[in-house]
Amino acid sequence: MSWREIERAMEETDVVLEVIDSRFPDITRSRKLEKMAEEKGKYLVIAMNKVDLVPRDVAERWIWKISKEFPVIPVSARRRLGTMRLRRALKKYSPAVVLIAGFPKVGKSSIINVLKGRHSASTSPVPRSPGYTKGFTKYKIEKGLYIIDSPGIIPPEGSGFEAVVRGAKADPVEMASSLISAASRISPGLLKRAYGAAEENPEEVLRTIAKRRGFIFRSTGELNLTEAARILLEDFYRGKISFFTAPEKY
Numbered sequence: 001m002s003w004r005e006i007e008r009a010m011e012e013t014d015v016v017l018e019v020i021d022s023r024f025p026d027i028t029r030s031r032k033l034e035k036m037a038e039e040k041g042k043y044l045v046i047a048m049n050k051v052d053l054v055p056r057d058v059a060e061r062w063i064w065k066i067s068k069e070f071p072v073i074p075v076s077a078r079r080r081l082g083t084m085r086l087r088r089a090l091k092k093y094s095p096a097v098v099l100i101a102g103f104p105k106v107g108k109s110s111i112i113n114v115l116k117g118r119h120s121a122s123t124s125p126v127p128r129s130p131g132y133t134k135g136f137t138k139y140k141i142e143k144g145l146y147i148i149d150s151p152g153i154i155p156p157e158g159s160g161f162e163a164v165v166r167g168a169k170a171d172p173v174e175m176a177s178s179l180i181s182a183a184s185r186i187s188p189g190l191l192k193r194a195y196g197a198a199e200e201n202p203e204e205v206l207r208t209i210a211k212r213r214g215f216i217f218r219s220t221g222e223l224n225l226t227e228a229a230r231i232l233l234e235d236f237y238r239g240k241i242s243f244f245t246a247p248e249k250y
């Protein structure tokens with residue numbers, strides 16, 4: 001999505017639900033999105049997702065910090081934590097159309113799935129009303145409450161590890177290398193334990209994953225490091241390997 005498209009979608013909604021990653025709230029918050037919502041007079045609620053991946057005290061410190069600016073609700077779509085609270089918070093604005101926004105991979109679609117409920121009759125999207133920007137899908141959460149989703153709505157900015165956290169789509173080996181460097185700095189030993197790698201450098205970690213999974217090019221017998229990198233990135237997004245940051249001041 002381009003910012004122009006986000007802006008147009010925002011014009012048709014009442015509430016913006018910004019989804020961020022509890023492990024890296026500062027990196028996954030988009031000030032640009034927040035500013036746009038404020039300028040357009042839309043309510044903004046932050047869902048701090050993947051809270052299952054950080055210790056409780058760290059989550060609480062982030063909430064304390066963020067709540068000075070916006071209402072923030074800790075959520076784990078994976079564990080179905082906080083979703084009742086989130087639903088209640090959104091219902092306050094009902095009848096309303098909510099735009100769910102966030103960088104790719106923060107868990108927007110997972111949250112919608114949980115909000116819709118397992119037994120919801122409306123597992124399929126509501127047909128788009130004319131004028132809706134292409135790529136956006138509208139879901140009915142309950143009577144009077146609709147959420148609009150789109151894949152990877154915010155264009156990821158930044159480079160290196162920041163770009164990885166923001167779900168950028170770049171060369172997998174390069175992204176995995178940034179991730180491995182950051183992991184070994186922030187949480188030394190994590191990757192050795194997770195993958196049984198002898199050393200925590202990109203080459204060694206990716207080679208170990210490729211060997212274990214049998215990612216080998218048939219033609220040459222060489223290890224397929226690109227496939228290994230994809231696995232590592234996926235493991236990071238879903239939290240199979242996980243590390244986090246705490247707010248500096250609290």
Ligand SMILES: Nc1nc2c(ncn2[C@@H]2O[C@H](COP(=O)(O)OP(=O)(O)OP(=O)(O)O)[C@@H](O)[C@H]2O)c(=O)[nH]1
Pocket residue numbers: 049050051052053075076077078079102103104105106107108109110111150151152153237238239
């Ligand atoms: N541990 C954990 N993983 C989660 C949680 N929510 C989502 N995920 C994982 O995060 C990854 C991305 O989830 P999606 O719901 O597809 O994220 P998205 O924001 O819709 O991603 P795009 O559509 O690509 O923008 C998946 O591997 C999910 O399983 C959560 O609460 N905890």
Ligand SMILES: [Mg+2]
Pocket residue numbers: 108109110150151152
């Ligand atoms: Mg999605």
